[in-house]
Amino acid sequence: MRELGMVGISVKERFFGSWGNTIVTVLFALLATVIILPLVNWAFIEATWSGAAQSCSERTGACWAFIVEKYRFIFFGLYPQQAQWQAFAATGFIALPVLITAIPRFWHSRLVVFWFLSIGLAVALMSGLFLGSPVPTQQWGGFPLTLLLAVVGFAGAFPLGVLLALGRRSQMGIFRALSIAFIELMRGVPIIAVLYIATLLFPLMLPAGASLDKLLRVQVALILFVSAYIAEIVRAGLQAVPAGQYEAAQSLGFSTVKTLRLVVLPQAFRAVIPAFVTLGIGIFLDTTLVIVIGLFDFLNTARVATTDAQWLGFYAEAYTVTGLVYFLLAYAASRYSLWLEAHLRPVKAEPSKQDMTAIRFPAGEKGAIVMRVSRESVERAA
Amino acid sequence: MSAQGRPGGIPPGLNRFQSWLGKRPLLQLGVLAGLIAGALFLGHNLITNMDRVGITPGFSFLWRPANFEIGETLIAYSAQSSFGRAILAGALNTALVSITGCILATLIGVALGLARISANPVVAGMARIYVETIRNTPLLLQLFFWSATVQTFPPIRRAFEPLPGLLFSNRGLFLPSLGFSAGSWTIATAAVTAILLAAWVFLRVSMKDRPRQRRRTGFLLLLAAGAGLAVVAALGGFSVGWPQHKGFNVTGGLAATPEFAALLFGLAVNSSAGIAEIVRSGIEAVPKGQIEAARSLGLRQGQIMRLVILPQALRIMIPLFTSSYLSLTKNSSLAVAIGYPDLVSIVNTTANQTGQALEAIMIMIGIYLTINLTVSLVMNRAHARQSLTVRG
Numbered sequence: 001m002r003e004l005g006m007v008g009i010s011v012k013e014r015f016f017g018s019w020g021n022t023i024v025t026v027l028f029a030l031l032a033t034v035i036i037l038p039l040v041n042w043a044f045i046e047a048t049w050s051g052a053a054q055s056c057s058e059r060t061g062a063c064w065a066f067i068v069e070k071y072r073f074i075f076f077g078l079y080p081q082q083a084q085w086q087a088f089a090a091t092g093f094i095a096l097p098v099l100i101t102a103i104p105r106f107w108h109s110r111l112v113v114f115w116f117l118s119i120g121l122a123v124a125l126m127s128g129l130f131l132g133s134p135v136p137t138q139q140w141g142g143f144p145l146t147l148l149l150a151v152v153g154f155a156g157a158f159p160l161g162v163l164l165a166l167g168r169r170s171q172m173g174i175f176r177a178l179s180i181a182f183i184e185l186m187r188g189v190p191i192i193a194v195l196y197i198a199t200l201l202f203p204l205m206l207p208a209g210a211s212l213d214k215l216l217r218v219q220v221a222l223i224l225f226v227s228a229y230i231a232e233i234v235r236a237g238l239q240a241v242p243a244g245q246y247e248a249a250q251s252l253g254f255s256t257v258k259t260l261r262l263v264v265l266p267q268a269f270r271a272v273i274p275a276f277v278t279l280g281i282g283i284f285l286d287t288t289l290v291i292v293i294g295l296f297d298f299l300n301t302a303r304v305a306t307t308d309a310q311w312l313g314f315y316a317e318a319y320t321v322t323g324l325v326y327f328l329l330a331y332a333a334s335r336y337s338l339w340l341e342a343h344l345r346p347v348k349a350e351p352s353k354q355d356m357t358a359i360r361f362p363a364g365e366k367g368a369i370v371m372r373v374s375r376e377s378v379e380r381a382a
Numbered sequence: 383m384s385a386q387g388r389p390g391g392i393p394p395g396l397n398r399f400q401s402w403l404g405k406r407p408l409l410q411l412g413v414l415a416g417l418i419a420g421a422l423f424l425g426h427n428l429i430t431n432m433d434r435v436g437i438t439p440g441f442s443f444l445w446r447p448a449n450f451e452i453g454e455t456l457i458a459y460s461a462q463s464s465f466g467r468a469i470l471a472g473a474l475n476t477a478l479v480s481i482t483g484c485i486l487a488t489l490i491g492v493a494l495g496l497a498r499i500s501a502n503p504v505v506a507g508m509a510r511i512y513v514e515t516i517r518n519t520p521l522l523l524q525l526f527f528w529s530a531t532v533q534t535f536p537p538i539r540r541a542f543e544p545l546p547g548l549l550f551s552n553r554g555l556f557l558p559s560l561g562f563s564a565g566s567w568t569i570a571t572a573a574v575t576a577i578l579l580a581a582w583v584f585l586r587v588s589m590k591d592r593p594r595q596r597r598r599t600g601f602l603l604l605l606a607a608g609a610g611l612a613v614v615a616a617l618g619g620f621s622v623g624w625p626q627h628k629g630f631n632v633t634g635g636l637a638a639t640p641e642f643a644a645l646l647f648g649l650a651v652n653s654s655a656g657i658a659e660i661v662r663s664g665i666e667a668v669p670k671g672q673i674e675a676a677r678s679l680g681l682r683q684g685q686i687m688r689l690v691i692l693p694q695a696l697r698i699m700i701p702l703f704t705s706s707y708l709s710l711t712k713n714s715s716l717a718v719a720i721g722y723p724d725l726v727s728i729v730n731t732t733a734n735q736t737g738q739a740l741e742a743i744m745i746m747i748g749i750y751l752t753i754n755l756t757v758s759l760v761m762n763r764a765h766a767r768q769s770l771t772v773r774g
Contacts, residue, residue: 014501014503015502015503017501024504024505028502028504028505032504170404171404172406173399173403173404174403174414175410175413184755188747188751188754188755189712189746189747190712190713190726191712192716192726193715193743193746193747197743200739200743201428201743204428204431204740205424205425205427205428206427285519285521286520286521288520288521288523289716299520299523299526303526315526319523319526319527322523323527326519327515327518327519330517330519331518334517334518
């Protein structure tokens with residue numbers, strides 16, 4: 001009860017304010033010790049850091065030697081070992097646009113081009129198109145695959161989600177009905193159902209003899225699934241944009257497309273950025289579900305590594321390492337989301353270096369309408 | 383809008399359709415036609431492809447014998463039972479793990495949420511570590527972890543028994559069960575009727591909004607229920623089933639298979655972190671002024687929590703709880719990855735054995751959509767009924 005209890009209470013009181021509180025503190029501290037001590041003992045003190053499986057079985061702690069032996073498989077799956085630098089570089093080119101987009105001063109429509117180039121390069125690297133022998137998608141796996149599925153899943157779903165959100169609010173009946181039906185259908189079923197459609201059903205729907213790469217089918221299914229969730233977030237953002245903003249843009253003679261692109265959508269996106277980040281984290285964690293249809297993502301490679309006959313059953317080590325990677329990335333993203341929320345101040349009525357700027361008109365008068373437009377539209381007009 | 387102003391000649395139905403259609407009718411109809419054409423093309427290919435391997439589209443396979451075993455079912459099932467019955471068993475398994483999961487997640491989540499806002503830093507800190515760890519790792523990883531952990535439990539003969547009647551083993555979890563013995567159904571019915579009647583009276587009185595009377599009625603209700611249960615117990619109506627070792631097995635009591643236990647625990651722990659955050663943000667969203675106002679009216683701490691904070695926080699929390707429960711239900715589909723025979727797992731087996739992937743997947747989607755839309759509808763009603771009214 002932060003509001004109730006914390007105001008004006010000293011640190012000492014918070015730990016040992018009353019008899020009851022002291023007992024609670026001691027009990028929970030004991031509980032923490034009981035959990036942490038064996039954990040530290042297992043992970044560090046009793047752990048085995050190198051050697052073969054036999055040297056692990058002689059000690060009771062974690063067998064990090066297993067990770068040392070298997071880290072290549074866990075991170076890159078079945079990707080050919082001599083070409084793994086390509087998978088490594090591809091990981092970088094998948095992560096790069098994400099990192100750059102995270103910085104507000106780079107928000108610009110030119111980013112779309114950069115996204116296409118970087119992801120295209122990553123896919124080309126993964127498939128070994130430029131160099132040496134081609135690598136079929138069945139051999140893609142591990143961390144690059146997880147990142148690819150999540151990042152392309154989100155980026156590909158974004159435009160579709162925006163269209164669906166606009167469709168849902170549109171005055172055009174058929175588009176509205178189609179959007180609602182699609183969104184509710186996708187949000188009503190588990191992601192596994194969509195993956196099954198892509199892997200079990202869709203191949204049967206192609207003309208005889210035709211086939212489509214499994215990874216591509218899964219990626220498209222993921223994009224369709226995610227787009228419904230993005231649509232609902234964008235819809236919430238659109239609802240947050242005051243009607244006066246539409247009217248201001250219309251009265252300035254903006255076309256519908258320009259009203260949306262320069263005035264309404266930037267404000268809508270801005271209002272829901274934290275929700276986008278939360279969704280992004282969710283997608284990153286949920287790409288693990290592709291295990292069910294037999295793809296070798298980052299979690300599956302860890303699981304398969306524990307079934308090696310020579311290194312049987314080191315699941316705690318494998319899951320600790322993968323879990324830690326997932327945790328660090330997801331936690332960093334959620335911290336970033338909090339930072340961004342605090343960082344994105346409201347757009348003031350003056351030219352600013354932020355992504356958006358405000359125009360006051362009629363200029364200089366009090367009580368004028370303040371219309372917020374994206375910064376690049378002002379740059380372009382100047 | 384413009385269509386309404388058009389003079390005569392157009393029947394009202396068409397008029398309404400035109401205004402529903404809005405602008406650019408040709409483009410819209412064109413897109414619709416394109417989508418229908420695409421669906422027909424895919425459907426045609428599907429039927430041709432099924433025909434080629436000798437499968438007739440349709441739901442008649444539901445009555446054919448399934449010829450596969452299911453690890454655990456709530457209804458009588460054997461390999462000779464039909465595919466339809468197998469899918470029903472799977473759906474019931476999904477329902478079982480979802481409902482128990484929601485209850486368990488709520489219990490853990492509410493406790494955690496309160497711990498998160500505790501003034502005691504040790505309590506709040508530990509709750510925070512729990513929540514962050516769970517929320518930032520994949521659910522499937524957590525399920526794999528629980529599943530592997532359950533397998534390391536000792537065999538039944540050396541089952542771990544932390545409390546009498548509570549057994550952990552690699553063959554599953556065993557709890558004492560509480561049931562009515564055969565023959566005492568009349569007493570049980572009487573007791574339940576009495577409890578329901580008392581609850582009804584309680585609800586009627588509580589509507590009148592008089593705290594003291596409400597409390598007295600609550601006390602009377604408890605007394606009545608207690609007396610009813612005491613009568614039933616005195617007449618030997620209850621039986622407690624204790625799990626007991628019998629060689630390599632355990633009989634009596636409630637038994638949960640390792641898969642069920644891992645899935646239930648994994649889902650509950652995973653959702654509890656989300657629920658904890660809902661509880662915390664719900665309570666923190668109540669404006670400080672409300673608490674100050676309550677304090678200046680002379681309410682005590684407990685009263686402030688019960689009468690001012692919780693009623694307001696609940697209005698924020700209930701819709702979020704609903705979506706938490708729905709996502710737990712959808713997440714239960716991960717059962718397929720750890721070997722619990724839920725709806726998705728049975729549908730998958732059915733599709734593989736019969737080749738009728740379309741029909742099987744349609745049934746699965748239909749069931750999930752029905753659950754989701756129904757729960758949303760009911761919870762929205764409940765939420766609308768108790769939304770905030772300002773009194774003058």
